[in-house]
Structure formats: structure tokens, C-alpha cells
Amino acid sequence: MVRWRLQVWVVVLMWMSAAGAFTQVLVQESASQPAETTLAEDLKLIEIRPGLWRHVSTFVLVSRPTPANGLLLMTETEALLIDTPWTEEQTEHLLDWIEKDRGLAIAGVVATHFHPDCMGGIGAVHRRGIPTYGLSLTAKLAREDGSEPPKELFPKSLELKVGTETLELFYPGPGHSHDNIVVWIEDHKVLFGGCLVKNATTNHIGYLGDAEVDRWAASVATMRARFPEARLIVPGHGQPGGWDLVDNTLALVAQQLEESH
Numbered sequence: 243m244v245r246w247r248l249q250v251w252v253v254v255l256m257w258m259s260a261a262g263a264f265t266q267v268l269v270q271e272s273a274s275q276p277a278e279t280t281l282a283e284d285l286k287l288i289e290i291r292p293g294l295w296r297h298v299s300t301f302v303l304v305s306r307p308t309p310a311n312g313l314l315l316m317t318e319t320e321a322l323l324i325d326t327p328w329t330e331e332q333t334e335h336l337l338d339w340i341e342k343d344r345g346l347a348i349a350g351v352v353a354t355h356f357h358p359d360c361m362g363g364i365g366a367v368h369r370r371g372i373p374t375y376g377l378s379l380t381a382k383l384a385r386e387d388g389s390e391p392p393k394e395l396f397p398k399s400l401e402l403k404v405g406t407e408t409l410e411l412f413y414p415g416p417g418h419s420h421d422n423i424v425v426w427i428e429d430h431k432v433l434f435g436g437c438l439v440k441n442a443t444t445n446h447i448g449y450l451g452d453a454e455v456d457r458w459a460a461s462v463a464t465m466r467a468r469f470p471e472a473r474l475i476v477p478g479h480g481q482p483g484g485w486d487l488v489d490n491t492l493a494l495v496a497q498q499l500e501e502s503h
């Protein structure tokens with residue numbers, strides 16, 4: 243009898259601990275911080291949603307460490323990178339992680355404008371024979387700038403399929419640069435605004451050497467009209483967020499126009 247009761251208790255305790263563990267996992271998944279992976283001192287990955295990560299690489303620009311955002315979309319079989327990190331070394335790290343750690347083939351890399359925060363690592367991508375996508379204008383500006391241009395070119399927009407995902411690469415018009423494109427990731431309802439969009443808290447409009455400030459607001463309006471369902475907007479630098487990023491961008495553009503007139 244004693245032995246039987248003991249057995250019952252063991253079963254009850256096992257059940258309780260199993261139930262406890264189950265509850266813990268649910269809590270962790272719903273309330274935990276987003277997963278973050280550090281690949282190098284100057285390169286990390288932050289999970290946005292399952293299968294979609296933001297890569298953040300840092301480069302010292304005019305004696306100031308400057309982090310830049312890109313995206314990494316991973317399906318069951320393939321990955322797609324939106325923008326490379328700043329340098330080829332950082333890009334090698336990231337490509338290695340995708341191919342070796344995650345065991346995924348890289349379907350392509352998109353360059354969202356010709357500056358090094360978007361395609362500074364394109365040489366490393368080409369060495370692996372991975373296709374690179376960009377606006378025809380981006381290729382032209384890159385060549386004039388003495389950098390390696392993307393190879394698969396399009397004049398205004400391009401639909402890309404990656405596994406089960408559909409993406410739209412879209413040129414809304416100039417702003418931060420003559421050639422800045424945005425990327426719509428349909429299933430995730432995530433819009434990569436790149437450097438056309440500032441983050442919500444910055445009060446700096448950023449580098450204007452290739453900007454068309456007087457056309458920037460119209461380009462942002464075109465972007466907003468095309469992707470009104472966006473639930474998360476990822477800027478070129480800083481924290482992702484909602485449409486408040488676009489509001490801040492327009493305010494900074496208006497301020498810049500006022501100052502320059």
C-alpha cells in the first residue's frame with residue numbers, strides 16, 4: 243500500500259513538473275526579449291519575427307561609431323539579405339552564419355542604395371556567386387563612385403520570391419539619395435524604408451551629399467500610398483517602429499527645407 247501511494251505521488255509530481263515546464267515555455271515565448279545574436283563586436287542580429295531578423299553593423303564614420311540596419315529573411319530552405327553590413331569582413335561573418343549555422347542557401351542580396359552602409363560588403367557577396375539586386379540607377383551611381391555595382395538590375399520595381407515569401411523592391415523617388423529603394427515583405431507586413439526613413443527619435447537628417455531634399459516628402463508619400471498595410475517600418479539607422487518614423491522624417495525634411503531657403 244505504501245509502495246502504491248509512493249508511485250502515485252511520483253506520477254503526480256512528474257505531471258506537475260511537466261505542466262510547470264510547459265507553462266514556463268509559453269511565458270518565455272510570449273513575454274521574453276527578442277532573440278539577439280552577436281556575431282562580432284561590430285555585428286549583431288536581432289529577431290523581429292520568426293524568420294525575419296534585423297542585422298546591425300557598426301562602422302566608425304568620421305570618428306563616430308555609426309550603426310546601420312539591414313534585414314535577413316529566412317525561410318525553411320533559403321535566405322535573402324536586404325543590404326550588406328558596412329564592410330566585406332562583416333559581410334563574410336554574416337554570410338557564414340547564414341550558410342553554416344543555419345544551413346540555408348542565400349538566394350540573393352538586395353542593395354537599397356549605392357552608399358557603403360547598404361552595399362559596402364557587396365564584393366564578399368559576389369565572390370560567393372550570390373546574385374545581387376539593385377536599381378539600374380544604383381549600379382550607375384556605384385560605378386561612378388568607384389564601388390562594385392549590384393548585378394541584377396531593374397528600373398523601378400521588382401517582385402522577388404524567396405521560398406514561400408514574396409517581396410517587392412520599389413523605387414518611390416529620391417530623398418536621402420537619388421536611388422533609395424524600399425522593400426515590402428508582404429507576409430510579415432514589414433516595410434524596410436532604408437535611409438529614406440529616419441528613426442523616430444533622431445533630430446539629424448543625416449548625410450545630404452547625395453540627397454534631393456525638395457523631392458523627399460513626395461517620395462515618402464508615394465511609399466506610404468503603396469504600402470499602407472505596413473505594421474513595422476525599419477529605418478536605415480536606429481530603432482524600427484510605426485508610422486511615427488515617417489512623421490519624424492517629414493518633420494526633419496521640412497526643417498531642412500526651411501533652413502536652406
Ligand SMILES: [Zn+2]
Nearest residue numbers: 355357419437
Ligand atoms: Zn546613404
